[in-house]
Amino acid sequence: MLLGLEDPPAVYVPSRTGKALLLHEGYTFYLKNLQSFGRKQWYCSSRDMAGCRADVITAPSKTGDGDILFLVRGRHIHRPPNYYFTPDGKYVRQLGGARYLFTPRGGKLLLYGGNTYFVNCRKKQERARVLWYCSSRKSRNCPASILTIYDRVLGQPPVHTHPPKMSNMYLSEKRDVHMQS
Structure with a gap:
């Protein structure tokens, strides 16, 4: 065509x-x-x-x-893959669950439900059980946190005091993603 x-x-x-x-x-x-x-x-x-x-x-x-x-x-014989733009403008494939992102300085963030989470101590990131805090914890006084055990998110999605950091346009079209370390 x-x-x-x-x-x-x-x-x-x-x-x-x-x-x-x-x-x-x-x-x-x-x-x-x-x-x-x-x-x-x-x-x-x-x-x-x-x-x-x-x-x-x-x-x-x-x-x-x-x-x-x-x-x-030609016509595709499959559905389009699920991709989304990260808050820093990267285009990442979604596979279903949660995903690790890395900061420019080498820090590790958890992306889940359109929000990012951090761990207070780098040593704690290596444990099987990790408590992640919303990245807007200080700036927006957000109490949301997530517990992961062996890279699986446990419990219900947390309630935030702010909208997701990712664009709602991408959130409505996409699913969550698997963690990748």
């Missing part, structure tokens, strides 16, 4: 390894081929695992700012 005169811009997100992935309608694509005239062919990220044959060709924008979607072919 060839797109019309107002071709949408290509949106790129980083992969786990730092390479660029093309994002289109919730699906991600990896760069497969460089073609003539600056065009690039992208395969669905589920091509190898699920056999999905969808692909996209991007081309340089005529205005010179970025790429556009030039050609979108």
Whole structure:
């Protein structure tokens, strides 16, 4: 299917390894081929695992700012993966539960239900049973906390004194994610 005169811009997100992935309608694509005239062919990220044959060709924008979607072919044989933007702007795949994030200084945070949590002591993070406090504990006087045992969140989702830090748009569309240490 060839797109019309107002071709949408290509949106790129980083992969786990730092390479660029093309994002289109919730699906991600990896760069497969460089073609003539600056065009690039992208395969669905589920091509190898699920056999999905969808692909996209991007081309340089005529205005010179970025790429556009030039050609979108094939139908996906799977649902789009669940991704979300973290508060610091990273694009992360969701797998279902809670997730660890790392601060620029090497600290570890727990992301759960759109809020982040911290542990008072680094040594305590290595234990099987860990009590995490809302990252807005001091700034917004939020008493919410979560208990994890062997990386599993226990109990009910805590009640916060503030809205989630993540955009509600992403929270309404996505599920929670598994922890990854």
